[in-house]
Amino acid sequence: MISAAEALLPANGEMLELGTRGLPELLDRGPTRRFIPMRNWRVRLSGSRLHPATSRKARVYRAALRAWVLPGAARLTHCVEKRRSGEWPLGDLLLQDMPELATAAVSVGIPGPAQKVTAQLMDGWGRVLGFAKYADNSYTRSLLANEVRMLDLLPGGVAPEVVLFTPFLDGELLVQTALPGRPRTPHLRLDGAQVDFFGRLVRFGEVYPASEHPFIASARVRAGERGGMAEGIFERLESSRWPVAWQHGDMAPWNMHWWRGRCLAFDWEHGKEKGFPYLDAAAALIQVSTIIRRMEPRRAKSSVSEGLREALPASYARFAPEIAALSALDMILSWYPPRPPDANLRWLEEFIEAP
Helix, strand or coil: HHHHHHHHCCCCCEEEEECHHCHHHHHHHCCCEEHHHHHHHHHHHHCCCCCCCCCCHHHHHHHHHHHCCCCHHHHCCCCCCCCCCCHHHHHHCCCCCCCCCCCEEEEEEEEEEHCCCCHHHCCCCCCCCEEEEEEEHHHHHHHHHEEEEEEEECCCCHHHHHHHEEEEECEEEEEEEEECCCCCCCCCCHHHHHHHHHCCEEEEEEEEEEECCCCHHHHHHHHHHHHHHHHHHHHHHHEEEEEEECCCCCEEEEEEECCCCCECCCCCCEEEEEEEHHHHHHHHHHHHHHHHHHCCHHHHHHHHHHHHHHHHCCCCCCHHHHHHHCCCCCCHHHHHHHHHHCHHHHHHHHHHCCC
């Protein structure tokens, strides 16, 4: 993957490389790499946004990183590579679609079956033009293909647009526009923009009894050894009727931007065309309760269910605990395998089983 990152990095200028030691929240999940161009202070500031900042510790670290990188102090305390002049395969590929493209910050993901390389594409003054994702194995290539399919299907104004999806090096490259706006501090209650966003994903023209819903049928097939756990949730939904929804499948506040009173989302790799309504809303709250708040599963189940009740349409509010449990089950069925089991898996199981 490092060779792929080289192809995504600009050919000229200085690059600051940061490894796992600069990412405290990822130390237990394997080595990662971040490459930040040192072109000017605006580019350095913009490139530092590629660093994940989901937990309080990570946000503090990113603030320190920016204070270190912004004035160029990294040159005095860290090895800054002067890249030789030459070709820039990514830049050459995107010249026609992004004539203002001048540089990129690059992130090499956590090693494993889901590893990808992501590039934040910028002009010479750090303005983000879009993002490029590179995948080179069957699983990650299928994720990129699914993201392209979802971005073509989704209603306007909720997601990025596809710029290019093409073979690249030994895999495939997806380039998409940047979302306007900014992320916000995650909370255990959904604001009005989020409620409106999740409502826009619901397709009320196609309604099924719960037992016949396409998502439930798919979940039954995928459940495997967790069939008993799944059926317990399905039974509590049995008497209800539900529409289908475009489902993100990996929703979290850090995958969302707020812009002019609206909410938008990116990273639709795990998206479903016929998902279950409001599972994404539950997923966003679950991610806050576990990753940000570090709540124990039983307390988190109560908090997420209460947050959902306040946001759901009145006819669905009584099913908030079932939607929360179904969302957690979908996380398990979607991520394990190929992601190796970790502490989060057991947390999700306990969350589902909590009353």
